[in-house]
Each structure stands twice: as C-alpha cells, then as structure tokens.
Amino acid sequence: HMFAEDKKRAIEIASELHNDGLLGYQELIYRKYIPLKTFETGVNGMPFSNEWRFFYLGTKKLAHGFYWSGLDDLSKVYITDQALKLADEIAAIISEHVNFFVLDIAEKEDGGWILVEVNDAQMSGTSLINLDELYGNLAKEASSFFPV
Numbered sequence: 001h002m003f004a005e006d007k008k009r010a011i012e013i014a015s016e017l018h019n020d021g022l023l024g025y026q027e028l029i030y031r032k033y034i035p036l037k038t039f040e041t042g043v044n045g046m047p048f049s050n051e052w053r054f055f056y057l058g059t060k061k062l063a064h065g066f067y068w069s070g071l072d073d074l075s076k077v078y079i080t081d082q083a084l085k086l087a088d089e090i091a092a093i094i095s096e097h098v099n100f101f102v103l104d105i106a107e108k109e110d111g112g113w114i115l116v117e118v119n120d121a122q123m124s125g126t127s128l129i130n131l132d133e134l135y136g137n138l139a140k141e142a143s144s145f146f147p148v
Contacts, residue, residue: 003033035109039076046070051106051116052079053127054087055134057145058095061088062137065129067104074128083113090115099145 004010010030018024036049051067064087066077087105094101102124104116126134 034114037107037109039071039073042068042070049106050077050079051104052083052087053124053129054091054103054105055101055121055124055126055129055138056091056095056103057100057121057138057141059088059091060137060141060145061091062141063129063134065127067106067127069128080107080113083107086113086115090118094118 004013014028017028036047036051038047038049040048042048048068048071052064053067054064055062064079064084066074066079071077083105087103090103090105091101094103098120100121102119102121104119105113106116107113
C-alpha cells in the first residue's frame, strides 16, 4: 500500500487503509512518487533501495545504518557525505519540535538524496544499526540532554 499509479487507485488504497484495525486511525499523507536507487527486488515486488535510518536525540546523531535487513548482498550498500549532511540539516529542523526521532534518508534513482519519512524513535525498528552504538550513545547523551 505504498504506491498508487493514479488518483482512482490512491482512493481505493486510502479506503483499504482506513478499514485496517492497526492503521485506520492514522492520517494519510499523499506525496509525489520519486524513484529511488534500487539494489534488488524482494518478496511481493518490494524494492530494496539505498535507504538509511538515522536515530537522533535532539541534534545529536546517535547511530545510523542501512534500512533493509532483507537485502541479499550487503556489499552493494553505501552512504555518502551528502546523505550524512542532509540528515544533520533535517535533524536541526525536526529537533525544534521533538527530542527523540528517526529520519529515513534514501538515494534518488537520478542522484541526490531525499527524506523519506520522520518517525518517533521509540516506535521505530532499528534496521541494521549497531545496537551497542545506538544504546551506548543514547545512554551517554540522555544524561546531559535530560539532566536530573
């Protein structure tokens, strides 16, 4: 339920999602489809794109890692300085409104990087992020971010 080829199909998908017991209460966001750089296609046609997940506490990047754990060949994945800089720039804006969040950043098929979505960090999966790094940095940063 992530892509609709036209307005009619978008309305059909919205209706299906509205009737979903887990998702029905959430608002839908419609956005322009932007093709992403894809490494391979998984089950049910799911494209595994060059997408990365970033955990932040305020403007402090706690950890980041490749998003798709189902990719067969992880030697293909890479991240650029442009993507890292974009994540930090977006985090500076988001951190004015929320403390603990996740950014998903992906490479566009025609080059450059975009923000895919922003999530509540406490409700987000960790993808292929090094958990020792994530939780170690969270423990270290939380003590100064939330003084007792």
